[in-house]
Amino acid sequence: MEKLLWTILGLSAICSISVVFAAGDEEVVIRQVTDGTFAEHLIKELPGAPPYSFAMHSGYITVDESHGRALFYWFVEADVEDPTTVPLTLWLNGGPGCSSVGGGALSELGPFFPDKDGKTLLKNPNSWNKVSNLIFLESPAGVGFSYSNTSADLTVGDERTALDSYQFLLNFLKLYPKYSKLPFYVSGESYAGHYVPQLAATILKLDKDSVINFKGIAVGNAWTDSAIDNFGAIFYWWTHALISDTSFYGMAKTCNFSDTGPLYSLQEAQLKSSGNSLTCDELVELAMKEMGNINIYEIYVDVCLSASAQAEAKQFAKKLNRDRQRPGSLGALPLANSDPSYYDPCIDNEVEEYLNQPAVQKALHANTTRTAVHLDRLQFCISWMFLLHRLLKIRTPASSKELFLLFCSDIVRYSEKDLLSSVVPLYKDVLLNSNLKILIFSGDHDAIVPVTGSRAWISTLGLKIVEDWKPYYVNKQVAGYVTKYDKLTFATVRGAGHMVPYTQPERGLYLFGNFVSESAE
Numbered sequence: 001m002e003k004l005l006w007t008i009l010g011l012s013a014i015c016s017i018s019v020v021f022a023a024g025d026e027e028v029v030i031r032q033v034t035d036g037t038f039a040e041h042l043i044k045e046l047p048g049a050p051p052y053s054f055a056m057h058s059g060y061i062t063v064d065e066s067h068g069r070a071l072f073y074w075f076v077e078a079d080v081e082d083p084t085t086v087p088l089t090l091w092l093n094g095g096p097g098c099s100s101v102g103g104g105a106l107s108e109l110g111p112f113f114p115d116k117d118g119k120t121l122l123k124n125p126n127s128w129n130k131v132s133n134l135i136f137l138e139s140p141a142g143v144g145f146s147y148s149n150t151s152a153d154l155t156v157g158d159e160r161t162a163l164d165s166y167q168f169l170l171n172f173l174k175l176y177p178k179y180s181k182l183p184f185y186v187s188g189e190s191y192a193g194h195y196v197p198q199l200a201a202t203i204l205k206l207d208k209d210s211v212i213n214f215k216g217i218a219v220g221n222a223w224t225d226s227a228i229d230n231f232g233a234i235f236y237w238w239t240h241a242l243i244s245d246t247s248f249y250g251m252a253k254t255c256n257f258s259d260t261g262p263l264y265s266l267q268e269a270q271l272k273s274s275g276n277s278l279t280c281d282e283l284v285e286l287a288m289k290e291m292g293n294i295n296i297y298e299i300y301v302d303v304c305l306s307a308s309a310q311a312e313a314k315q316f317a318k319k320l321n322r323d324r325q326r327p328g329s330l331g332a333l334p335l336a337n338s339d340p341s342y343y344d345p346c347i348d349n350e351v352e353e354y355l356n357q358p359a360v361q362k363a364l365h366a367n368t369t370r371t372a373v374h375l376d377r378l379q380f381c382i383s384w385m386f387l388l389h390r391l392l393k394i395r396t397p398a399s400s401k402e403l404f405l406l407f408c409s410d411i412v413r414y415s416e417k418d419l420l421s422s423v424v425p426l427y428k429d430v431l432l433n434s435n436l437k438i439l440i441f442s443g444d445h446d447a448i449v450p451v452t453g454s455r456a457w458i459s460t461l462g463l464k465i466v467e468d469w470k471p472y473y474v475n476k477q478v479a480g481y482v483t484k485y486d487k488l489t490f491a492t493v494r495g496a497g498h499m500v501p502y503t504q505p506e507r508g509l510y511l512f513g514n515f516v517s518e519s520a521e
Contacts, residue, residue, distance in 0.1 A: 038175055040365070041075075047359045049112060049121040054079045054129065059365040060145075061175070063167040068149025071168050072138040072366060074105050075176070076129045087183040087215070087516045089132040090169070092139060092199075094191030094223070096161075096414040099144040100136040104188075106351050108501035109508070110136065118353030126505035131513040133179060135172065139165050139195070142412040145366040157415030162198040169203075169212060183215040185516055189499060190449060193222025197423050201430045216437030218515055220500045221449045225422040225457045227258040232453020237287065240299065242447065247287040255280040258420070296447045298497025424457055427488075432461065438488040439515045443496030443503060444480070451492055458490055472511075479507040489515075 041059040054077040060070040077083045093103040106114060109128040112121040128134055138144030140161045142154045173180040188196050196219045203214050223229055231252070238248035278286070295303050354360060361367050431438060440458060442451040463485035471478045472491070480492040491511055496504035500511075 041175070043363055043365075046112075046121070046363055047357065048114075048119050048354070050123055052079075052111065052123075054083070054111070057176075061168050061171045063141075063164040063171070064148075064153075067153055069141045069153055069164070070147060071141065071164060072101070072145035072147075073168070073172070074101050074110075074136045074364065075172075076105070076111055076127075076134045076136070078131070078133045079111065079127070079129050083133050084178060084182060087132045087185055088135070088179050089128070089185045089187055089516070090135045090137060090165075090199075091128075092137060092165075092186070092188035092192045092195045094189060094193070094195065095143070095408055095412070096140070096191050096195075096419075097143055097410065097412040098191075098408045100138055100188075101144050102351050102355060103499075104501075105134075105136040106354070107347055108499055109505075109512075110134070113347065114350035114354040116350060118350040119357070121354070124505070126501070126509045128501070128509060128512055130509065132185070132516055133182070137165065137168060139168070140412060143409060145364075154411055155413040155415075157418040158194050158198045158421075159418075161195060162202040165195070165199045166202045166206060173211060180211065181213055183516070184213050185216050185218060187218040187220075187512070189220040189222070191223050191419075193219050193224045193449070194418065194421075194423055196222075197426050197431055200436065201426055204430060204434055204436075214436065216439070216515070217431075218439040218441065218512060220441045221443055221446050221498050222440060222454065223449050224454070225424050226420050227422075228424075228457045228460075229449055229453035230255075230257040232450055232456055233448060234287070236447050236450035236452045237291065239452070240447070242294070242299065243287045243290045247283050247290060250278050250283040251280060251287065254278070254283060295497075297499070298443075298445045298503050299447050300445050300495075301497070301503075422457075424460060427461060432463075432487045437515065439491065439511075440488065441480075441491045441493060441500060441511055443498060443500045444492045444494055445496060445503070446498040448498055454490070458485075458488070461485075461488070463488060474507050474510045479504075479510060 038057070041057040043056040043058055046056065056074070056076050058072070058074040060072055062070045078086045080086055091100055091104045091109065093100045104110060106112065109124075109126075111124055111127040111129050113124055114120070115122050138146040140146070140153075140156045141148040141164070142156075148154070186196050186199055196217050200214070200217050203212055207214070234243070234248060234251050237243045238245075293303060295301060427438075440454060442454045444451050465483065466486050467482075467484040469481055469483050471480070472482050473479055478494055480494045480496075482489060482491040493500045493504050493507050493511060496507065501508040
């Protein structure tokens with residue numbers, strides 16, 4: 001039981017469409033895909049999309065020719081008169097193993113959302129391409145449409161993920177030279193709390209000729225330090241009336257918060273001296289039962305109660321070898337805080353259906369070899385770990401030409417050491433000693449990587465406060481609170497969950513737009 005919670009707490013972070021490439025019983029097949037040219041990557045017509053005036057490109061960019069490793073991207077130009085007058089931003093969803101195309105592009109901050117029919121796209125009035133050109137990158141290889149012809153590449157960690165993303169950027173700017181001088185930002189959420197600072201440090205170290213006009217990073221609900229973020233989570237649960245005093249104080253005394261999964265109990269002697277008779281595992285089980293069936297990524301909204309979501313929750317429990325379904329957010333998907341016409345609380349089915357259309361894949365220049373797959377279907381991981389949200393359901397392709405896409409993949413074998421490591425030293429030793437602008441933002445309804453943990457690890461940086469805690473406003477309403485340090489800005493987003501652009505799109509756009517604009521305060 002303990003393993004489940006701390007896997008949920010630690011191994012998750014906004015998810016992605018990923019596929020296992022298979023031919024018969026083989027895990028990886030050889031694919032012959034060339035990067036193509038600027039013109040060949042142009043999306044000439046996106047099926048089901050309303051009229052739009054900005055250009056979009058997508059396709060593969062090779063990052064390792066010897067291994068046959070290529071990353072898939074979707075590039076959306078800014079919806080402004082001259083896209084070269086606004087910045088260029090790379091967006092990374094987390095997981096590890098979750099898609100920036102299914103998540104970021106089609107569910108959060110991209111220009112479109114799928115309608116309920118899974119075939120029609122609706123405009124997103126709060127797309128971040130109102131203020132920036134956007135690159136949605138499927139990373140590492142094995143996520144989404146990205147692939148490698150080398151099976152060993154599916155075992156990966158922070159270092160190679162950062163190096164591949166850096167190589168992608170260099171190759172991207174060669175393919176799109178007119179964007180090479182634009183101010184460049186990296187943003188993401190959840191496990192991008194590792195991806196983003198690691199990539200930033202790699203750019204600072206390797207880009208000696210300033211090929212990339214690197215200006216800053218912005219990370220939302222960032223998984224940063226396992227011990228601090230884990231304790232921040234249980235503290236948030238307790239202070240937000242989700243769990244009892246018994247479970248909170250018990251976990252605080254008994255559990256080792258520096259390990260995400262499992263979170264081991266203290267030594268027997270320490271356990272006895274704590275005066276607590278329950279083990280960490282039992283206390284975690286108690287806490288999850290106390291919370292009930294809530295959405296842990298957005299605690300103040302209802303859950304999606306579709307039959308498919310509940311069936312997958314049961315399958316998830318079976319895959320984890322448990323006798324019963326654990327309450328506490330399995331199969332939960334958030335409803336909107338407001339009710340804009342474009343919002344769908346169970347958007348996962350529509351996104352998956354849309355991206356599985358051959359015409360859509362052809363338009364996106366994705367999976368050009370039409371490789372068939374045979375693997376587990378993980379439902380939409382619009383938040384922390386694919387283990388929590390995508391509750392494996394085996395599905396066999398109807399034909400050799402059919403491709404099933406997953407929002408979050410379990411084929412990427414990510415380094416546990418990296419998952420457990422803290423990137424706080426990277427901020428202290430590298431990022432804060434650079435000239436980068438840094439924004440850490442946090443939806444205050446997220447209970448998986450909550451604001452409590454983010455505030456705690458930021459406090460360890462020892463930064464000087466330039467402007468203390470104060471509200472900021474959108475449409476005359478308090479949108480959140482901001483604290484400005486000498487080298488970093490921290491902001492909350494009021495009413496937002498784990499995925500800020502998804503749960504509070506207008507406030508998320510305002511915050512990001514202010515950050516990337518030169519006039520941002």
